[in-house]
Amino acid sequence: MEQHSPSIRAHAVALMRQGVPNRVVAEQLNIPRGTISWWRYEDRKARGEMYRQPTDCPRCTGREFDLAAYSYLLGLYLGDGHIISKYKQHHLSIFCNATQTGLIAAAEDAMRRVMPTPSVGQHVKTGCIEVKSYTRHWTCMFPQHGPGKKHERPIVLEPWQQAILDAHPWEFIRGLIHSDGCRVTNWTIRLIGGERKRYEYPRYFFTNVSDDIRQLYTDTLDKLGVEWTHCTRNGNPYNISVAKKASVALLDAHVGPKY
Template structure:
């Protein structure tokens, strides 16, 4: 084991349970006063280059439907996806692997959704917005290096936010033309989030991309951001598209 042979290989060669090997290894480290550090490819803690495209998208997913658990022996990032949108589930998992490939990733089916989980405590390094309480009840501000990534990959950030807390729908209205009532349909994007800060990050990015938007209140709550202008919807269709 001191030669660096993995526990799994040692267990197979000696016919001993892997858990026993792991315990022996832990006791050996304690006896020699060695401090064990879990291997990581965290781009913040190592010199590994950050995949900006994947990170910008994953940042949008995290701010929308993401959650980090950071406790003793319980550390992971979870992204919650609609179970029917298999493309979204695959995209979330792929983004996690591209940002950090070392941690194990699992899918857990819950009522109506799939929880995509990546197990490592280093997700708090790449998402310093993590903290106690719900995101809309605390301040959400991007670090300068995060804002630089969003500025370099803005469409990926918008796509992540839409894929988490947004949707593309078809609205319709009726008008009387030459005495005849006609139905008109038009596509529209919605983004809904209770956090003023997260909505501001979304609308600020749309402004820089030249996408026109309006704030829509429902029951007095201004939680909805709408994109309905034809040219802006066309831009969103080109770079974002509906969830699937």
């Protein structure tokens, strides 16, 4: 290992104490980053300073953040998202259809708008793309996180989350539909002028096993004036349908098909 003079080390430590990042110190002094990291560790240890990972978590720092992006991300999380929070492994994952590149980009953008500092990456899975943001602080932003599947535990919003949803309801609906919903074209046969003709009409579906999440969805639709119905299949009321022309037009204007 190359030996460095005490004066060089002291200069490096002084820069780091001023808040200069390890990478910048290493580049300025032409010293390996590993050496700089070790000097920083030794300096903190000598001063009895406990290292804390920097964070821009809005709940921990009190900083302002993009509320509309959060409302959309909340919908994505309640639909096709989950959080891993355990020793040396902390991240938020949103699973997206691999062919829906617009959805993948929107999920990644929402994560960065809520918390810009954590790294965000994409991981290819079978038939889907997992968009991941790495920080333990996603549990602060989504206190609904817990052991087991979401439909096996209560899902209740905190007052501050409900306030954001009330201010940005369409973003929340958009996130839920982008995760667990779809826009389809249905058809039926109608008798018109004595002649049987095929009639097609657009329809939105939202499907989720959690009673609480479906309730959040339908309560928000009610506030927005969107008419909906239960579409029970095999005795399970997991599907929510929006088929009335005016209501479909509202969803088309604010949500639209996934792409």
